[in-house]
Amino acid sequence: MSASRRQRRRVRDDDLREQAPVDIGSEPSPAAPTYPRRRSGRTSGQAQPEHGAPAEPRRGYRTSKRSTKAGKRARRQQRIARARTEVEERVRSARAAVGRFLKALARGILASALVVALVIGSAMAINAVARHLAKRAAERAASPEAVKEQAKDNLLVIGTDPNAGTDFLAVRLDRGKKQITGIAISDGAFMEVPGQGFERAGDSFKAGPETSLATISNYLGVLFDRYVVVDKQTYQDALTSQSLAGLFEKVTDTNLSESELKRTAEFADSLGPDRVALAPLPVRPINMGDQTYFEPQRDKISDLLLAWWGVKVGAEEARVSVVVYNGAGVPGIAGDVAQRLIREGMRVVDTKNADRFDYAQTLIVEQREGSDAGEQIQRILGVGKVIVQPSDQDVADIIVIVGRDYKPGKE
Incomplete structure (x- = not known):
């Protein structure tokens, strides 16, 4: 062992000897544990309650424990209530x-x-x-006055050929706009011909130009009361060239006066093809036996009718619709009545024979209440008895049964 180590050990031993001695036997022993004693309701020196007197609440460990449980229960119930x-x-x-x-x-x-x-x-x-x-x-x-005023600008050009039938060109001579517009209607167009029923339009000319005027007026909803008749070739040339120039020099028949014809010819000759529009009436062919008819597609020229004449397709309810029956047995009398009504702006739906030919008085049957059309027809014909007979049928507004009191050709 080295000297330094021995020196350090002697110092440590000296320090231990200098410390005060510890008396192990004098250390106090730990105190014995104390426990709460069980308390009894009866203690020495405590007075006991008399018999029948209410007992005082017990005190002690168990009593306090029970009260603690009751308190918890009460607090829990309070929390539940809250x-x-x-x-x-x-x-x-x-x-x-x-x-x-x-x-x-x-x-x-x-x-x-x-x-x-x-x-x-x-x-x-x-x-x-x-x-x-x-x-x-x-x-x-649609009033008669307005229809007649509009008819002043309308003219029906009739192109006829004994072997090739009759075609029609319904034109409007608009002198204000300096233009001529028209719709060409072929001979085979199938439509109501007053006095004949549904026939070819060209067949109307067999009964005369007046019947043709009524036929075209009734179909287009535009009044035509003036006409000129030319040969079929002149008619075709006018359609091909889109011009009426020179046409009126070849007129073979007309109801225009000489001055009216001359004035119309001068107006037509003054316009070039760029101021004339002539459109064909669209048709759909219908074969009936050995005959071919053409069903007009009037709705396809609705824009032209509206622009040129102010006629709106589908608005025919503004015009009075009439069915004419021949109840007098006189040939052509229903057609004559139909033409007169058409010239007054009415639309003739059909013309046919009545159930008998012995009607002495003309009957004008109104199918709609609150209408004065019956009285208007009575004034136009000059005869007839107005009867109001409401009906659910939607064919016509008025039914006219022509009796023997009506005289054809009497305006």
Whole structure:
């Protein structure tokens, strides 16, 4: 062992000897544990309750334990009661909120319904007024005076050939716009011919140009009361060249006066092909035995009718529709009545024989209530008895049964 190590050890031993000695035997022993003693309701020196007197509440460990459980139970019940109260309060609040929302929603729906009803009512009122005004305008346009005024610019060019049939060119001479417009109608076009029923349009010329005027007027809804007759080749040349220049120099028959014919010829000669528009009437071929008819497609020229004559396809309800029956047994009498009605702006749907030919008086049967068309026809014919007999049929507004009191050709 080295000297330094021995020196350090002697110092440590000296330090230990200098410390005070510890008396191990004098250290106190730990105290014995104490436990709570069991308490009894009866203690020495305590007075006992008399018999029948209420006992004092017990005190002690078990009593305090039971009271602690009761307190916990009470506190738990209080918490449950508070929670139940909070839930009920929230439910009431939610119900109140839902009620307010439903009331607001109901008010909103009611307001929206009122607005929608107001808008619909206003639209219906505006529509009713517009329809009423349109109907009044259509009635004024379809009045005999307006129809005759419009007819001053209309002319029916009839191109005929004994071997090739008869074609028609319904033209409008618009001197204001300096133009001529027209629709070409072929011989085989199938339409109502007054006094003959549904026949070829060209067959109407067999009964005379007046019947042709009535046929074309009735079909187009435009009155034509003036005509010129030319040969078929002149007619075809006018269609090919799109010009009526020189046509009136080849007229073979007309109801125009010399001055009217001259003035019309001068107007036609002054216009070049760029101021003339002649369109064919679209037709659909129909084969009936050895005969071929052509069904006119009037709706396909609706734009032309509207632009040139102001006639709207599908608006025929503005014109009085009539069915004419021959109840007198006189040949051609129904056609004569039909032509007179057409010249007054009415639309003849059909002409045929009545169930018998012994009608002494002409009957004018109104199929619609609240109409004065029957009295108007009575004034046109000069005879007849007006009968109001409402019907659900939609063929015609008026049925005319021509009796023996009507005299043909008497205006």
